[in-house]
Amino acid sequence: MTLLRSTLFNVAFFAFTAVASLVCLPLVPLLDRAGRLALLAWWAERVLGLLRIVVGIRVRVTGREHLPEDGPALIASKHQSAFDTIVWLTLLPRPAYVLKRTLLWIPIYGWYARATGMIAIDRTAGPAAIRHLIRAGEGAVAEGRQIIIFPEGTRTAPGERRPYQPGVAALYARSRLPVIPVATDSGLCWGRRAFHKHPGTITVAVLPPIPPGLPREAMLKRLETAIEAETDRLLASAPPSA
Numbered sequence: 424m425t426l427l428r429s430t431l432f433n434v435a436f437f438a439f440t441a442v443a444s445l446v447c448l449p450l451v452p453l454l455d456r457a458g459r460l461a462l463l464a465w466w467a468e469r470v471l472g473l474l475r476i477v478v479g480i481r482v483r484v485t486g487r488e489h490l491p492e493d494g495p496a497l498i499a500s501k502h503q504s505a506f507d508t509i510v511w512l513t514l515l516p517r518p519a520y521v522l523k524r525t526l527l528w529i530p531i532y533g534w535y536a537r538a539t540g541m542i543a544i545d546r547t548a549g550p551a552a553i554r555h556l557i558r559a560g561e562g563a564v565a566e567g568r569q570i571i572i573f574p575e576g577t578r579t580a581p582g583e584r585r586p587y588q589p590g591v592a593a594l595y596a597r598s599r600l601p602v603i604p605v606a607t608d609s610g611l612c613w614g615r616r617a618f619h620k621h622p623g624t625i626t627v628a629v630l631p632p633i634p635p636g637l638p639r640e641a642m643l644k645r646l647e648t649a650i651e652a653e654t655d656r657l658l659a660s661a662p663p664s665a
Contacts, residue, residue, distance in 0.1 A: 429618055433618065474620070479622030486629030493516055498515075499650070500650075504612075520571050526543065542560065544590070557597050574588060576588040592642060602642065606628040
């Protein structure tokens with residue numbers, strides 16, 4: 424049953440995404456950035472609907488009160504699954520993902536990422552990548568957008584940890600915004616680069632913001648402790664069938 428439902432979802436996902444992208448593409452030059460983001464949110468809501476109907480994956484968000492209703496924000500989220508790159512399009516009014524630059528080379532996807540002002544980083548550029556991240560982050564903050572960054576820099580399997588990268592600390596210091604930690608157990612239902620999708624409930628746990636002004640090392644330690652402790656708690660409390 425899992426194989427069948429996963430196959431149906433993947434076929435539906437790629438077919439719907441291809442058709443929606445081609446239909447909406449002519450509208451992109453006619454819309455401002457808010458309109459383009461609204462198109463992405465429309466797409467993301469329907470993808471989550473497919474997950475629920477076809478696979479049986481539901482989404483639970485805790486700590487919504489910590490998310491901004493409007494205005495700039497800095498959100499640092501655990502990243503276990505492609506799901507994490509979709510869900511924030513439905514939770515925030517003007518999201519700006521920090522993503523790897525190579526994703527811009529993907530036809531259609533890359534065009535939409537550019538058109539909606541996502542922050543693309545060349546991971547091989549060293550200090551130049553941090554400088555670009557800071558400049559792009561300042562622009563996003565000036566536009567009142569909510570920046571989503573995955574502090575480990577890549578997807579990690581449930582229970583796996585990687586060092587937190589300096590990008591989130593650079594954004595935190597320059598933006599002077601609180602950083603909002605987020606934990607998740609998304610990898611239990613939608614694995615890293617996994618074909619199979621498993622029914623269950625994905626939890627997105629939004630944690631209390633870390634106030635601005637802390638030294639970078641102190642902020643990173645506090646951020647990692649908050650995210651990893653809550654992620655461990657979510658994984659430990661997940662039902663065996665997840």
